[in-house]
Amino acid sequence: xxxxxxxxxxxxxxxxxLYDTEHASAWVVDPGDAQVVINFLARHxxxxxxILITHHxxxxxxxxxxxxxxxxxxxxxxxxxxxxxxxxxxxQHEDEVELDGIGVRLKVIATPGHxxxxxxxxxxxxxxxxxxxxxxxxxxxxxxxxxxxxxxLMQLSELDDETYVYxxxxxxxxxxxxxxxxxxxxxxxxxxxxxxxxxRSRGLPSLPSQLKIERAINPFLRCHHTSVQESxxxxxxxxxxxxxxxxxxxxxxWKDNI
Numbered sequence: 001x002x003x004x005x006x007x008x009x010x011x012x013x014x015x016x017x018l019y020d021t022e023h024a025s026a027w028v029v030d031p032g033d034a035q036v037v038i039n040f041l042a043r044h045x046x047x048x049x050x051i052l053i054t055h056h057x058x059x060x061x062x063x064x065x066x067x068x069x070x071x072x073x074x075x076x077x078x079x080x081x082x083x084x085x086x087x088x089x090x091x092q093h094e095d096e097v098e099l100d101g102i103g104v105r106l107k108v109i110a111t112p113g114h115x116x117x118x119x120x121x122x123x124x125x126x127x128x129x130x131x132x133x134x135x136x137x138x139x140x141x142x143x144x145x146x147x148x149x150x151x152x153l154m155q156l157s158e159l160d161d162e163t164y165v166y167x168x169x170x171x172x173x174x175x176x177x178x179x180x181x182x183x184x185x186x187x188x189x190x191x192x193x194x195x196x197x198x199x200r201s202r203g204l205p206s207l208p209s210q211l212k213i214e215r216a217i218n219p220f221l222r223c224h225h226t227s228v229q230e231s232x233x234x235x236x237x238x239x240x241x242x243x244x245x246x247x248x249x250x251x252x253x254w255k256d257n258i
Contacts, residue, residue: 002102004126004166006205007040009033012170013059014207016128018102025049025101029121029128030168034063038070049101050075054130055118056082060168075100079110081117097121111156113149114139120156126164127211129156134167135209136192137175138220140256146249150223153248157221161212172196172206178255179219182231188216223247 001022007015009032017040019026026046030053031037041048048071051064061084064076068086077097080090091097093110106121111132120129131139132149133156141149176193183189192213196206215221222228223244232250233242242250 002104004208005040006207007036008170008205009036009063010059014166014168014170014205015063016166016168018099018104019044019046020102023101027052027099027102027104029166030054030060030130031063031067032059032061034066037063037067047101048074050077050099052097052099052106052121052128053078053082053084053087054120054128054132054168055079055115056084057115057131060130079117079119091119093119109155111152113141113144113146113152116143118144118152122159122163124160124163126166126208127156127159128166130168132156132167133165133214133218133220134169134175135165135172135196135206135214136179136189136218137171137255138218138252141252146252147245149252150245150248153220157211157215159211161210161215163211164208165211165214166208170206172209173200176217178258179217182219182251182254183222183227186217186227188213192217219251220248223251 002020005017007017009015013032015031016029024046026048027050028037064086076087077089078084078087080092091108095108097106106123109120111118111120114131132152179189219228229247232247236250
């Protein structure tokens with residue numbers, strides 16, 4: 001039976017572990033901390049088969065080399081644009097990967113914006129999106145452009161409604177605070193905020209989310225909605241209509257400056 005579990009690393013990172021209880025096999029996504037992974041594997045008597053990397057930032061890759069050094073036969077899958085020294089299999093947009101030992105097949109989608117090498121992995125049930133899409137938010141733009149990031153998010157927003165969103169930071173409460181400012185009348189945001197607060201008060205992750213939820217509450221996926229457009233224009237003192245792409249860029253700048 002396949003399970004997906006969040007392993008907390010550092011202050012707010014999640015290392016997603018996909019594991020099969022019948023075959024005692026596991027894969028992890030973006031292991032910034034090797035010891036967290038090692039402890040989980042030992043506790044559940046699992047053998048690590050491989051690692052998925054979404055992008056090169058240290059908090060997503062710092063644990064890769066230590067894990068590879070003690071388990072040299074594991075596969076490490078990452079973007080062709082990253083060239084991480086521990087990578088054994090390089091992938092690019094529209095490639096497919098088979099996660100040996102757990103019977104999972106994922107497609108690759110290029111999502112430059114947060115970084116230029118950023119990729120996500122997905123199938124009909126799950127999206128492992130690193131720092132591109134967050135619940136109620138999106139990643140900062142460090143290397144790419146706002147246009148690239150907007151395009152990346154629009155690609156992800158086209159996936160199936162029921163797709164679970166496994167991003168790698170516990171930013172949801174903070175993101176919902178911003179989403180409220182953008183759309184104060186959005187009841188879906190209010191309802192989801194209460195749900196997230198309840199989960200966090202019990203010590204549970206707010207993740208995964210689902211794409212159908214994100215389309216209702218995430219302002220960065222809602223740049224085509226009049227309520228978001230008017231809010232962004234009002235915040236920036238604009239009176240002329242602007243493109244959805246420009247709405248996104250101004251929205252990201254607004255969030256960056258809070």
